[in-house]
Amino acid sequence: MSIDRRESVHPIFQIENLSIAYRGVVALAPVSLNLRKNAVTALIGPSGCGKTSFLTALNRLTDMIPECRVSGRIRFDGSDLYDPITNVLDVRRRIGMIFQNPTVFPMSIQRNLELPLEEHGLKDRGEKQKRVQKALEDAALWEEVKDRLKENAQSLSGGQQQRLCVARSLILEPEVILMDEPCSALDPLSTRKIEELIHRLRGDYTVIVVTHNLAQARRVADDVAFFWMREQTGFLVEAGSREQLFAQPRHPETQSYVNGLEG
Numbered sequence: 001m002s003i004d005r006r007e008s009v010h011p012i013f014q015i016e017n018l019s020i021a022y023r024g025v026v027a028l029a030p031v032s033l034n035l036r037k038n039a040v041t042a043l044i045g046p047s048g049c050g051k052t053s054f055l056t057a058l059n060r061l062t063d064m065i066p067e068c069r070v071s072g073r074i075r076f077d078g079s080d081l082y083d084p085i086t087n088v089l090d091v092r093r094r095i096g097m098i099f100q101n102p103t104v105f106p107m108s109i110q111r112n113l114e115l116p117l118e119e120h121g122l123k124d125r126g127e128k129q130k131r132v133q134k135a136l137e138d139a140a141l142w143e144e145v146k147d148r149l150k151e152n153a154q155s156l157s158g159g160q161q162q163r164l165c166v167a168r169s170l171i172l173e174p175e176v177i178l179m180d181e182p183c184s185a186l187d188p189l190s191t192r193k194i195e196e197l198i199h200r201l202r203g204d205y206t207v208i209v210v211t212h213n214l215a216q217a218r219r220v221a222d223d224v225a226f227f228w229m230r231e232q233t234g235f236l237v238e239a240g241s242r243e244q245l246f247a248q249p250r251h252p253e254t255q256s257y258v259n260g261l262e263g
């Protein structure tokens with residue numbers, strides 16, 4: 001992790017007038033925002049303001065939701081993410097996602113990790129083994145599971161399952177990891193492990209994390225985007241560096257929210 005990469009100012013996502021509607025009802029009013037490459041951006045705001053919708057539009061998981069309509073433009077690494085010629089499987093490899101509740105498959109720890117590799121065409125056993133170990137090491141889980149790789153992943157604790165989900169995403173060598181409240185189902189110790197993990201990913205990966213926990217946003221984020229809602233429609237109030245957004249917010253809504261007065 002070099003300082004240069006960590007402090008990259010290059011946007012990996014250039015978002016212009018992104019708007020999301022479900023069954024014709026606008027959930028997120030047009031958002032324009034750049035997200036920096038290899039930085040950690042936290043998305044904060046009250047329940048229902050469109051954070052998850054925004055996040056899922058970034059790797060086109062919104063495609064899978066019937067009656068969800070995405071408009072505007074997202075450039076990912078310079079290319080139009082919603083261009084009809086964009087390969088969605090490739091997009092999801094490059095942009096992984098971690099959900100609020102760990103979603104391990106009901107099979108062994110090892111199979112959980114081999115499966116995505118096989119889906120992407122890797123057959124060589126030795127290479128698969130190497131990648132499994134590396135992903136578990138990168139997700140800070142290897143030491144805890146190296147002697148039980150054949151056990152069912154559902155026998156792991158919630159915190160371990162969440163780190164397995166991170167490993168499953170890392171194994172495909174993504175560039176971006178989207179995390180939707182990754183710690184909300186976890187105890188404080190597991191939460192700390194995930195936060196440490198986010199710290200280590202920073203500089204090598206772009207991390208975009210939704211959190212309701214403002215202290216967590218202060219601990220992990222380089223940049224913060226604050227969403228709010230009015231009459232059931234979410235919108236972006238402001239975005240900036242962590243220091244600016246928490247210490248010198250430009251809008252009174254942000255000031256109230258970060259000081260715990262609202263939300």
Ligand SMILES: Nc1ncnc2c1ncn2[C@@H]1O[C@H](COP(=O)(O)OP(=O)(O)OP(=O)(O)O)[C@@H](O)[C@H]1O
Pocket residue numbers: 022023027045046047048049050051052053054065232234
């Ligand atoms: N699949 C869906 N179908 C219909 N409406 C939806 C769907 N998903 C989200 N919405 C609506 O879009 C709005 C924004 O929801 P979203 O889940 O993006 O908010 P959020 O900020 O992530 O909230 P929370 O903090 O509670 O997770 C809400 O009004 C929600 O009801």
Ligand SMILES: [Mg+2]
Pocket residue numbers: 051052053180
């Ligand atoms: Mg949500």
